Amino acid sequence: MGGWIMLNLVTHYQQWLAQKIPADVLSPLRSDAMEAFAATGFPTHKTENWRYLRLTGLREQAFEVMPPSYLDEAVLAPLLLADCYHIVCLNGFLMPKYSQLPHGVTLNNLRSQLTDPAIQALIHQSDLSSSLVALNTALFQEGLVIDVKDKLDKPIQCLFLTDDLGAHCTSQQRHVLRLNVDAAAIIIAEHISLTEQVFFTNSVWHIELAERANGTYYQLLTDNAKAIHIDHCLLNQQARSVYHAYGFLNGGALVRTDLQQAFLGEHASCTVKALTLASGQQQVDQHVLVRHCVPQCESKQCFKGLSTNQARLILNAKVIVDQQAQKTAAQQQLQHLLLSPKAEIYSKPELEIYANDVKCAHGATIGQLSDAALFYLKSRGIDDARAVLINAFMQELLDLLKWPDLKARISSLFSVDA
Amino acid sequence: MLTIKDLHAAVDNKAILQGLNLTIHPGEVHAIMGPNGSGKSTLGNVLAGRDGYDISGTVTYQHQDLLSLAPEVRAQAGLFLAFQYPIEIPGVSNIYLLKAALNAKRKAQGLPEVDAMDFLNSVKEKIKAVDLDQDFLYRSVNEGFSGGEKKRNELLQMLILEPSMIILDETDSGLDIDALKVVADGVNSLRSPERSFMVITHYQRLLDYIVPDFVHVLANGKIVASGGKELALKLEAQGYGWLDNA
Ligand SMILES: Nc1ncnc2c1ncn2[C@@H]1O[C@H](COP(=O)(O)OP(=O)(O)OP(=O)(O)O)[C@@H](O)[C@H]1O
Ligand SMILES: [Mg+2]
Numbered sequence: 001m002g003g004w005i006m007l008n009l010v011t012h013y014q015q016w017l018a019q020k021i022p023a024d025v026l027s028p029l030r031s032d033a034m035e036a037f038a039a040t041g042f043p044t045h046k047t048e049n050w051r052y053l054r055l056t057g058l059r060e061q062a063f064e065v066m067p068p069s070y071l072d073e074a075v076l077a078p079l080l081l082a083d084c085y086h087i088v089c090l091n092g093f094l095m096p097k098y099s100q101l102p103h104g105v106t107l108n109n110l111r112s113q114l115t116d117p118a119i120q121a122l123i124h125q126s127d128l129s130s131s132l133v134a135l136n137t138a139l140f141q142e143g144l145v146i147d148v149k150d151k152l153d154k155p156i157q158c159l160f161l162t163d164d165l166g167a168h169c170t171s172q173q174r175h176v177l178r179l180n181v182d183a184a185a186i187i188i189a190e191h192i193s194l195t196e197q198v199f200f201t202n203s204v205w206h207i208e209l210a211e212r213a214n215g216t217y218y219q220l221l222t223d224n225a226k227a228i229h230i231d232h233c234l235l236n237q238q239a240r241s242v243y244h245a246y247g248f249l250n251g252g253a254l255v256r257t258d259l260q261q262a263f264l265g266e267h268a269s270c271t272v273k274a275l276t277l278a279s280g281q282q283q284v285d286q287h288v289l290v291r292h293c294v295p296q297c298e299s300k301q302c303f304k305g306l307s308t309n310q311a312r313l314i315l316n317a318k319v320i321v322d323q324q325a326q327k328t329a330a331q332q333q334l335q336h337l338l339l340s341p342k343a344e345i346y347s348k349p350e351l352e353i354y355a356n357d358v359k360c361a362h363g364a365t366i367g368q369l370s371d372a373a374l375f376y377l378k379s380r381g382i383d384d385a386r387a388v389l390i391n392a393f394m395q396e397l398l399d400l401l402k403w404p405d406l407k408a409r410i411s412s413l414f415s416v417d418a
Numbered sequence: 419m420l421t422i423k424d425l426h427a428a429v430d431n432k433a434i435l436q437g438l439n440l441t442i443h444p445g446e447v448h449a450i451m452g453p454n455g456s457g458k459s460t461l462g463n464v465l466a467g468r469d470g471y472d473i474s475g476t477v478t479y480q481h482q483d484l485l486s487l488a489p490e491v492r493a494q495a496g497l498f499l500a501f502q503y504p505i506e507i508p509g510v511s512n513i514y515l516l517k518a519a520l521n522a523k524r525k526a527q528g529l530p531e532v533d534a535m536d537f538l539n540s541v542k543e544k545i546k547a548v549d550l551d552q553d554f555l556y557r558s559v560n561e562g563f564s565g566g567e568k569k570r571n572e573l574l575q576m577l578i579l580e581p582s583m584i585i586l587d588e589t590d591s592g593l594d595i596d597a598l599k600v601v602a603d604g605v606n607s608l609r610s611p612e613r614s615f616m617v618i619t620h621y622q623r624l625l626d627y628i629v630p631d632f633v634h635v636l637a638n639g640k641i642v643a644s645g646g647k648e649l650a651l652k653l654e655a656q657g658y659g660w661l662d663n664a
Contacts, residue, residue: 378489392509392558
């Protein structure tokens with residue numbers, strides 16, 4: 001039965017490719033990608049790297065192509081952060097009318113750039129052995145190409161909205177973010193549902209940092225409780241570039257994020273910090289792979305995850321230090337709080353070191369709230385001791401949100417019923 | 419103030435308190451002494467409402483059935499335990515805890531939240547009294563504090579909350595001579611006809627500074643001897659051995 005459904009869905013997406021995706025320069029790659037996807041279908045518990053994620057929700061329903069829609073300014077206004085530039089996408093389609101950027105940035109629709117050899121080269125980096133990347137490669141239509149040439153004075157808020165027309169549909173998005181030599185930008189990528197219904201977003205990002213570029217990328221996933229969200233990011237860093245990835249994951253029924261990073265030039269640094277709250281029946285799966293291919297780079301990871309109710313939280317954070325990557329400094333810290341007896345956490349820090357002159361450290365904890373600390377607070381008259389401790393656990397990462405209205409919005413989503 | 423009758427407490431079928439009786443009137447200072455493991459901290463914990471004990475007996479605090487109250491309600495009603503081993507709470511700043519604790523008490527009394535400026539001024543005054551640097555206000559509660567700093571921090575909380583029934587569990591242990599004076603001055607500054615103290619200590623020297631009205635010896639989960647301040651001197655000179663023969 002399951003097999004039949006899967007085959008049927010694969011046929012469903014194959015038909016899409018044949019009928020709905022116009023032929024373009026990528027057609028040969030797309031048909032390879034579709035073949036790769038058809039060979040495996042969606043990952044199962046037998047697929048390495050996907051074993052703890054139950055993708056039943058994805059395997060048992062057919063999603064249609066997400067259509068463009070109309071956005072009411074009154075709906076948008078409260079979502080826009082003050083003192084930011086904006087890019088707004090609705091159902092995966094760029095809304096140029098609402099996008100506002102400074103001179104140092106160019107924004108293009110990916111479709112108009114497919115003949116650009118540099119873009120083609122990026123897209124050919126897609127790892128087709130991952131069936132969701134393969135599916136995206138076969139089917140993606142829309143996407144952003146953001147090129148930053150200067151040091152920007154304000155962050156760019158990228159809003160990804162999905163409305164009722166997107167219900168029971170999928171949007172396969174492909175985005176490119178490039179920071180030129182010496183450029184600097186803060187991107188706040190925020191996913192917000194304007195519908196209560198299920199939808200399936202499968203996006204792939206290519207992020208390229210040229211020499212001495214400085215990028216900060218906030219990923220705020222706050223989709224509705226039924227949403228399925230899969231996000232792959234391929235990040236390449238040239239010499240002396242600096243990258244900060246800050247993730248805040250909360251919301252969605254099934255969330256999977258992959259960050260695949262590589263240091264390609266020396267003296268670069270990459271910091272990944274993420275706060276994840278899995279609640280209800282949610283499954284949230286984060287995979288991070290940082291690869292030190294060259295000497296003298298520095299990577300830092302700090303994850304804080306909370307799982308409550310019957311939720312399942314999965315984290316795999318891996319650092320590979322290649323043999324030639326001497327003088328590498330790598331740090332990993334994974335901290336988890338298990339807040340209810342039925343909640344689950346699968347956490348795995350991995351350091352694979354092939355060089356000998358390196359400074360690497362990692363630590364992982366899964367714990368519960370300390371009874372001693374709870375009693376101490378209560379003995380001082382504190383009524384909501386549980387909430388105080390949970391907030392204390394999260395605070396360090398919530399403090400990364402430097403914009404008061406954004407911090408308030410995200411903090412409220414991260415409140416746990418005490 | 420506090421009336422304890424036939425109090426028993428056990429953990430995993432291990433009896434710790436075994437029929438303890440004690441009455442403390444308003445304004446009195448009671449010292450509790452006794453060998454290691456006799457149940458002194460357990461008494462403090464049970465009174466403050468720590469769970470995990472099988473308890474029987476009655477405790478009346480200001481005409482209320484203390485044992486039926488949640489620990490935070492006991493605290494809001496003016497009961498305060500200075501811990502023998504204060505707990506570190508990473509991520510919660512000292513000043514936050516002080517303010518939240520004070521406001522919780524005020525709320526229970528039907529008072530409005532404390533004015534932020536008044537509060538800050540009073541905290542700065544009181545932190546001087548316990549001889550801690552102001553930086554401690556902005557550090558996480560007890561995190562990385564030395565043993566003595568933790569004890570001073572307990573005193574700071576006491577000075578700010580101005581509780582009615584104060585239990586000090588070996589607040590003098592691990593303190594240098596100067597710090598002992600600080601503890602004693604802190605306690606003495608709060609002594610009043612409406613406020614009572616239970617001072618758990620191993621050392622007579624604290625009682626030179628905080629002069630008790632009564633001294634009790636707790637052994638095997640019971641009060642086995644009670645007397646005036648001379649009893650502490652006798653214990654200091656003779657230890658607890660003579661009590662076995664008594
Ligand atoms: N949670 C517990 N589980 C098991 N045993 C306990 C527990 N709490 C206390 N005890 C035991 O009960 C006895 C009394 O402990 P308590 O801490 O009250 O002693 P104390 O009089 O405060 O000693 P000290 O002078 O060393 O501080 C000890 O034997 C201790 O090991
Ligand atoms: Mg003790």
